[in-house]
Amino acid sequence: MAHEVRAVVARKKGAPVSVETIVVPDPGPGEALVKVEACGVCHTDLHYREGGINDEFPFLLGHEAAGRVEAVGEGVTGIEPGDFVILNWRAVCGQCRACSKGKPWYCFATHNATQPMTLLDGTPLSPALGIGAFAEKTLVAAGQCTKVDPAAPAAAAGLLGCGVMAGFGAAVNTGAVGRGDTVAVIGCGGVGMAAVAGARLAGASKVIAVDIDQRKLDRAMTMGATHTVDGAKGNVVEAVRELTGGFGADVVVEAVGRPETYQQAFYARDLAGTVVLVGVPTPEMKVELPLLDVFGRGGALKSSWYGDCLPSRDFPALIDLYLGGRFDLDAFVTETIGLGDVEEAFEKMHGGDVLRSVVVL
Template sequence: MSMTVRGVIARSEGAPVEVTDIVVPDPGPGEARVTVQACGVCHTDLHYREGGISDEFPFLLGHEAAGVVESVGEGVTEVEVGDFVVLNWRAVCGECRACAKGRPQYCFNTHNAVQPMTLTDGTPLSPALGIGAFAEATLVAAGQCTKVNPAADPAVAGLLGCGVMAGFGASVNTGEVGRGDSVAVFGCGGVGDAAIAGAALAGATTIVAVDRDPKKLEWAKSFGATHTVDASAVDAVEAIREATGGFGADVVVEAVGHPEVLKQAFYARDLAGTVVQVGVPTPNMVMPELPMIDFFGRGGALKPSWYGDCLPSRDFPELVDLYLQGRFPLEAFVTERIGIDGVEEAFAKMGTGEVLRSVVEM
């Protein structure tokens, strides 16, 4: 039968979030109900609250989550009751043209649970990224559950559900950083620092972190940056060239989501280098103006990165294992652990740059 649990909702644009009772139905065919143990507070949740993604209020917020499968619906084979899982927002279909080409990380037909979660008066909720995990339990498509080693701390493992995976994958999957490469990362929040950590793990020897916040530059060094650039004080492009022998970086990751930063990233790469954009722009932003001869003459690649071009079934277990082996500092992204009633305050801390990630523990 359905269960009533506490959850965090955004009832209207810009209004403070509320903790209220929500109704989570029994899983139907292809669905799973998950007892949420921990969920990170991501910028995307704030974008939902501010109406920056859609106007389908009320939203059930939260999506960077880990927990235990409580029940499953008919036909579910991916997971079983009792499995420890990280939730993902790209449940691949296995049938679309991307999947048919053997590139399921680009699946064009990802899916979510069909049944809605609701308020107690029956009002349907729109779950953030199809997950809605600032709640004691949530309903998702079974394919959104990725089984990982249960030895992992849920507050740490859940961060793979969005920001850390996006940044790590931007370097390793999209940018294809390899041994001896030089890398520059614009924006040293959670996503940018994950890109730095991924580049370090992949064997990059020069990693240049660019930001305007001294505290974030210090964080970047702890994740593997070999050089830091305060973009408020110096020309970031020239500083990156200086750090790379005058050439520019082999791979430049734009983790801000701003046209002018993307333009800087373009000019900060070496000839035939790669620019990866993983920072999420707002809908009104347009590509920066570039002389076509510069685009043509520099060669290389300009690549957007969808969710770090990850395949959760492949990447989540591997990264959890690397974390448990002490080879990937996943725990370092957790700045604070809070209760379910602390989300609004966590949004404020996010805005002032005080935290990499606040994590709600249920």
């Protein structure tokens, strides 16, 4: 039986989104139907609306979500109706060369549900990141559901589905921040703020937050930063070096995705230090660095895919840290809104007025 539910749809590039009735099928083999309880408004959703991902309109937006499994298809194991789950957009295959090497967080063949969700007239929808969770119900691959402790409120838990996990994992998984390390995070939006919190939780002795918005820098101090640098008022590289004994940081997380901030990250790290790129650049962007500097400074230049997370490992662990009072997911929730407020949330995002708006259903 198909399900008619309300959802947020982007029909045309740059046009305001609309709340419409869509059709969600019952789960087929390997699929799960999830009743969405909350979904964060992420920059990626705005990129979809603006045609920055691809032009496969209409899009069913939303992907940073948590909810309850309502039904599962044939062959599904590990989850069952009633389970509280966080949705993820990298359901690992278990068979590709990355998975076979024991590195499933690099899976090269992640998958989504195969049945389409549609408009009432039968037009197929393109779900954001294979999820589409600005909806009362959504259809996903069962592997996109990670069961976690239901004591966690959905508005906070769902943020692990994208931005918070990407930032936390960039510092902890990709950057391998350890006790006593010095860390700089360039860009303090939702992803960067999670990197700040993750670095501090991992035991970094100094966590330097870098941004050009004083409001974000002030907020970073409440999330674990020990120092801040206003990039609009001085030389970022010099400031980070001054705060690290003249050497530079052991790990620099670039959470903006621009050539100029990547160059800052490259030169703000210590010799043999690590740069982690988690900010997403646009296709035309290029970075130029003297090859001799790349060689001479040593260390590692890494990209972080989804915080190099393994949802089955990382989501439950972070929820346990949250419930134990060690990782404040609530601090990322600036406001809770309804399905009809997503367009306004995009405007607030442009102005830097929110860390996360979260749709609560």
